[in-house]
Structures are given as structure tokens and as C-alpha cells.
Amino acid sequence: MHEETVYDALDTAHGGEGQWAFGTGFDDPLAGVDTTVPDGVEPADLGAYCLMLGDDALVLCQRLTEWATRAPELEEEVAIANCGLDLLGQARLLLARAGSAGVLGRSRRHATDSIPDEDALAYFRDPDEFVHHHLVEADGGDFAQTMVRLLVASTFRLALFAQLRESRDPVLSAIAAKGVPELTYHRDHAARWVLRLGDGTSESHRRAQAGVEAVWPLLADLFTATEVETRLTAAGVAVDPAGVREEVRGVLTTVLERATLTVPAWPAERPSPGRAGEHTGELAPLLATLQGLAREHPAATW
Amino acid sequence: MSAPTLDRRETAAVPDEAALQAHFDATIAADRRVEPRDWMPEAYRAGLVRQIAQHAHSEIIGMQPEGDWLLAAPSLRRKAVLLAKVQDEAGHGMYLYSAAETLGADRADLTDKLIEGRQKYSSIFNYPTLTYADCGVIGWLVDGAAICNQVPLCRSSYGPYARAMIRVCKEESFHQRQGYELLMTMMRGTDAQRAMVQDAVDRWWWPSLMMFGPPDDDSPNSAQSMAWGVKRHSNDELRQRYVDMSVPQAAALGVTLPDPELALDPETGRYRFGRIDWAEFKQVISGNGPCNAERVSRRRAARDDNAWVLEAATAYADKHAS
Numbered sequence: 001m002h003e004e005t006v007y008d009a010l011d012t013a014h015g016g017e018g019q020w021a022f023g024t025g026f027d028d029p030l031a032g033v034d035t036t037v038p039d040g041v042e043p044a045d046l047g048a049y050c051l052m053l054g055d056d057a058l059v060l061c062q063r064l065t066e067w068a069t070r071a072p073e074l075e076e077e078v079a080i081a082n083c084g085l086d087l088l089g090q091a092r093l094l095l096a097r098a099g100s101a102g103v104l105g106r107s108r109r110h111a112t113d114s115i116p117d118e119d120a121l122a123y124f125r126d127p128d129e130f131v132h133h134h135l136v137e138a139d140g141g142d143f144a145q146t147m148v149r150l151l152v153a154s155t156f157r158l159a160l161f162a163q164l165r166e167s168r169d170p171v172l173s174a175i176a177a178k179g180v181p182e183l184t185y186h187r188d189h190a191a192r193w194v195l196r197l198g199d200g201t202s203e204s205h206r207r208a209q210a211g212v213e214a215v216w217p218l219l220a221d222l223f224t225a226t227e228v229e230t231r232l233t234a235a236g237v238a239v240d241p242a243g244v245r246e247e248v249r250g251v252l253t254t255v256l257e258r259a260t261l262t263v264p265a266w267p268a269e270r271p272s273p274g275r276a277g278e279h280t281g282e283l284a285p286l287l288a289t290l291q292g293l294a295r296e297h298p299a300a301t302w
Numbered sequence: 303m304s305a306p307t308l309d310r311r312e313t314a315a316v317p318d319e320a321a322l323q324a325h326f327d328a329t330i331a332a333d334r335r336v337e338p339r340d341w342m343p344e345a346y347r348a349g350l351v352r353q354i355a356q357h358a359h360s361e362i363i364g365m366q367p368e369g370d371w372l373l374a375a376p377s378l379r380r381k382a383v384l385l386a387k388v389q390d391e392a393g394h395g396m397y398l399y400s401a402a403e404t405l406g407a408d409r410a411d412l413t414d415k416l417i418e419g420r421q422k423y424s425s426i427f428n429y430p431t432l433t434y435a436d437c438g439v440i441g442w443l444v445d446g447a448a449i450c451n452q453v454p455l456c457r458s459s460y461g462p463y464a465r466a467m468i469r470v471c472k473e474e475s476f477h478q479r480q481g482y483e484l485l486m487t488m489m490r491g492t493d494a495q496r497a498m499v500q501d502a503v504d505r506w507w508w509p510s511l512m513m514f515g516p517p518d519d520d521s522p523n524s525a526q527s528m529a530w531g532v533k534r535h536s537n538d539e540l541r542q543r544y545v546d547m548s549v550p551q552a553a554a555l556g557v558t559l560p561d562p563e564l565a566l567d568p569e570t571g572r573y574r575f576g577r578i579d580w581a582e583f584k585q586v587i588s589g590n591g592p593c594n595a596e597r598v599s600r601r602r603a604a605r606d607d608n609a610w611v612l613e614a615a616t617a618y619a620d621k622h623a624s
Contacts, residue, residue, distance in 0.1 A: 069366050088378060293375075
């Protein structure tokens with residue numbers, strides 16, 4: 001270990017970039033990727049679909065990150081940050097893919113040209129342009145409810161991504177292939193906690209059951225395809241969420257039963273209001289925190 | 303964690319303590335490493351536990367000032383960088399608590415001592431992060447000062463601490479580069495961003511100088527620590543090294559360090575700097591800084607509000623132990 005050289009390199013910041021471990025400045029997450037939209041696919045549909053999957057990841061990342069510095073153990077700080085980072089990475093790729101398909105909504109009215117697509121979409125859309133499910137925007141509640149929600153969200157997303165690896169859009173297919181092992185870990189991590197809490201103490205059981213009761217109604221929105229999803233599924237690009245219902249139900253039932261928790265009745269399914277841009281009162285404050293600084297300085301680069 | 307304690311008692315029962323002491327002294331003199339199962343003087347063990355715990359606490363409390371910007375980071379790339387950094391700090395805390403555990407300490411007990419104010423953490427983390435530029439300045443100056451302090455600890459006489467510090471220093475060095483890179487980007491940005499950077503430098507410069515601890519003539523634990531090879535350089539020596547490194551970096555960045563007395567001494571080639579406000583340092587270290595109460599109360603809440611989670615995990619493990 002050379003004591004004198006640990007950070008001498010900072011002085012030479014103006015020459016070369018060799019001293020930066022990952023370079024400086026913004027790197028387009030899709031740099032070098034052929035983003036041509038496949039034949040027979042409407043770019044607007046592809047972009048809208050990427051926003052759905054991207055917003056689910058971005059908003060859930062934000063909710064998980066609320067636990068930072070507040071988790072039950074240091075190991076859990078690390079684990080939650082892992083899940084958040086994975087979801088953030090997925091969100092960046094998906095929002096960039098939406099941008100490359102030309103779907104930027106009204107975001108470009110506010111964001112200057114120096115702001116990359118992923119940030120224009122994340123920071124300069126209004127709440128009614130976000131298309132994630134209510135499942136991910138709901139307040140996380142206590143640690144039990146947080147883990148039940150992570151279990152449900154990661155089980156659903158993993159089932160989708162596993163099939164999405166076969167998408168005719170090579171970009172979506174690659175994003176899904178990267179996401180599957182990540183989501184497998186999220187699901188496993190959440191399931192282990194649901195087991196420990198359900199089958200732990202009477203208090204943790206009570207809290208885990210309350211978490212299940214709070215999260216379960218949100219399953220109602222997940223399995224009805226939007227028109228975009230229906231068209232893209234026919235084109236071999238998207239996955240019909242109805243097709244993963246039984247897998248999701250099976251996994252959740254198995255985990256909850258092993259955790260000695262009561263599985264509530266399956267909720268009456270409905271088209272997702274979130275996918276149509278209709279949200280609960282939870283979203284505006286969440287976005288105000290997420291977007292506030294970026295919007296205060298629309299001409300800035302970070 | 304009982305093994306090292308038992309070893310210590312068994313060896314302490316051996317009558318020839320003078321021989322053990324002589325062996326320990328020879329290890330230190332030869333610049334070899336002391337390992338967990340080796341005999342060591344009680345004061346060496348206690349001093350190390352104090353220092354390593356304080357270091358671990360600093361990593362964990364140090365997650366908070368920057369963690370406060372995680373939800374509001376102004377781009378997705380910056381959010382990813384910051385989340386990974388805060389995660390690294392949790393990891394550093396874990397290695398360091400583990401190093402303390404090799405000396406017979408217990409992580410939960412050390413955490414209790416932190417929360418009850420019986421052990422300290424670095425005074426720097428009791429200052430607030432008012433703008434996003436603070437995240438960059440913490441990386442550049444605070445992590446930079448930490449590196450100056452910590453690189454020599456990679457040669458600490460206690461093996462587990464020295465080895466933990468090697469990894470910690472590599473990651474800190476990376477964080478420092480990320481912080482400096484954020485500041486460079488902001489300095490190339492808008493006037494408002496440049497003003498933010500200068501304001502953050504103005505607020506963090508003096509507290510970063512205090513990170514090296516009291517001056518050498520007022521540092522009660524230093525002499526013994528140096529003699530034992532736990533510490534390798536004096537507080538003032540490290541502070542001077544940090545100033546000498548930071549001045550050209552500030553110039554490259556285009557910011558002014560808030561010290562009118564800062565000037566190159568042509569004879570020594572080192573920078574002279576103004577008088578540090580040690581009264582402020584004493585106030586902050588004794589609990590009266592701007593954020594002391596908030597920092598500790600969040601750590602307390604993380605422990606108390608989630609105690610039921612750990613009880614559940616323990617109960618589950620007991621039920622399913624085969």
C-alpha cells in the first residue's frame with residue numbers, strides 16, 4: 001500500500017480519465033446497443049410497455065430506499081440496497097429504451113436537452129404520466145409489510161421477466177435476461193423473511209399477517225393486460241400478465257402456508273388504474289421528493 | 303465470541319506473564335502482526351476495541367448525512383452511485399464490528415454503547431447536508447481525510463484491523479473519486495451549482511481538519527497507540543499531509559478554501575493554515591453539534607423499532623434448528 005499515492009491522482013483530473021474507476025460523466029446505458037424497433041411493432045407501444053415495467057422498478061426502488069439507515073440489521077441495510085440498486089438498474093435501462101422508441105411524454109417540455117432520456121422520464125413527468133401498479137407506490141408500512149410487498153412484487157416481476165427473455169425485441173430480451181437472477185434473489189430474500197416473521201414470534205406473526213392483508217388487495221391490478229400489452233403480446237414482444245397468474249398464486253400460497261400465515265381470498269381482478277396513470281394520494285409526495293431537486297435546476301447537469 | 307475470551311483467561315493463568323509480555327513486545331518491535339489468539343496486554347486490547355468500535359460507529363452514523371439525499375438525488379446515475387456508497391459504508395461497519403469481535407467485543411453491545419453515548423463516533427457526521435453539493439464534498443474532503451487517517455492503519459499491528467482497513471481504504475478511495483467527479487461536473491454546470499459547491503466547501507473544510515483529532519499536545523491516547531504500532535503517524539502530521547494534498551485539488555476544482563492564512567511555506571514546501579476552532583470540536587464531540595441528537599436517535603429507532611424482527615429471526619432459527 002503506497003500511502004502517498006492513494007489519491008494524488010485527483011490533482012491530474014484535467015488530463016485523461018484513467019484515474020476514474022468507471023470514467024466520468026453520463027454513460028448512456030444503451031450505448032452500443034442496436035435500438036431498432038423490430039418489424040411489425042409500433043414504437044409507441046414498445047415505449048409505453050417499457051415505461052410500465054420501468055416505473056414499477058423505479059417506484060419500488062424509491063420505497064425500498066426509504067429503509068436506508070433504518071433497517072433492522074446492517075446485513076439488511078446491504079440486502080435492501082442490493083434490491084434497490086438492481087431495480088434502479090432495470091429502471092434506467094427500461095426508461096432509456098422507452099426514450100429510444102420515442103416515448104417521452106410531456107417530459108421534454110420541461111427537461112433541457114442536456115438531460116438524458118432516462119432522467120427526463122424519471123424527473124420531468126407528472127404523476128398522471130406514471131404507469132406503475134398501485135402495488136409499488138403504496139406506503140411500505142413496517143418491515144413485515146415491506147417484505148410481503150417485496151415478495152409479491154418480485155414474484156410477479158420474475159414470472160414476467162422469465163418469459164420476457166424470449167421477447168422479439170432484443171433490448172427487452174436482454175434487460176429481462178439480466179433481471180432474472182436479480183429478481184430471483186429479491187424473491188428469495190423476501191420469502192425467507194416472510195417465513196421467519198410468519199413462523200417467528202406471536203408479534204411477528206401478527207405483523208406479517210397484517211402485512212399480507214394490506215398487500216393482498218393490490219394483487220387485483222396485476223393480471224389484466226392493457227391494450228398495449230395485448231397488442232405487444234400478439235407481436236411476440238410482451239408477456240400477457242394473465243399468463244403468469246397461476247405461477248404467482250402458486251408461489252405466494254406456498255410461501256405463506258409454510259410461514260403459517262393465512263392466505264386471503266384472491267381479490268376480484270380489475271384493469272390496473274396505475275397502468276392508466278390513475279394513482280393514489282401516496283404518489284404525489286413520493287414524486288415530489290424524487291423530482292424536487294432536479295426540477296429546481298432544469299438546466300443543470302449532474 | 304467466547305473463544306478469544308476463554309483463551310485470554312487460560313493464558314492469563316499461566317504464571318509467566320513476563321515471558322508473554324516479552325513475546326508481545328518483540329512482535330511489536332519486529333513490526334509483526336498480533337493475531338486474535340495471541341496473548342496481548344489488557345490495555346492494548348481495550349484500546350483497540352475502543353478505536354475499532356469508534357471507527358465502526360463512524361461508518362454507520364456516516365451513512366446518514368448522505369443517506370438523507372438518497373431519495374432526492376438529481377439523476378438516476380447519481381442515485382445509483384450514492385446508494386452504492388451508502389451500502390459500502392454499511393459493509394465497512396460490518397467488517398469493523400467483526401474485527402472488534404475478534405477481541406471479544408460484541409456488536410450488539412457496542413451498538414448499545416453508541417446509542418447510550420458511552421462510545422463516540424467521528425465528529426464530522428454531526429454536521430448537516432444542506433445541498434447536493436455536500437454529497438460531493440463529503441466524498442472529496444471527508445473521505446479524503448478518512449483515507450489519510452486510514453491508509454497507515456493498513457499497517458496497524460493488529461492483524462484483523464489492518465486487513466479490514468485494506469478493503470475499506472480501497473472503497474474509500476473510490477468514493478473520494480466519485481465525490482470529486484460530482485464536484486467537477488457541478489463546477490462545469492450552472493452558476494447556482496458552482497455557488498452550491500463553494501458553499502459546501504466553506505462549511506466542510508474546517509470540520510474536515512478536525513477529523514484528525516486534537517493537536518498532538520492534547521491527544522491523550524496517541525502516544526501509547528503509536529508505541530503499540532496501532533497508530534503510525536501523529537494527528538498533526540496526518541492533518542498537514544491532508545492540507546498539502548487538498549490545496550492543489552481545490553485549485554484544480556476552482557474553489558477557494560475558507561482560510562485566509564492558508565499559504566505555501568517556501569522553506570518547507572508545506573502549507574501553513576489558520577487556527578482550528580477546538581472549542582467547536584469539543585462542543586461537537588461532547589454531543590452539542592448541530593445533528594448529534596438526530597444521528598443517535600435514528601440509530602436508536604433502527605434498533606428499538608425493529609427489535610421484534612430480530613426476536614422473530616432468533617425464534618425461527620431456534621424452532622428450525624435440527
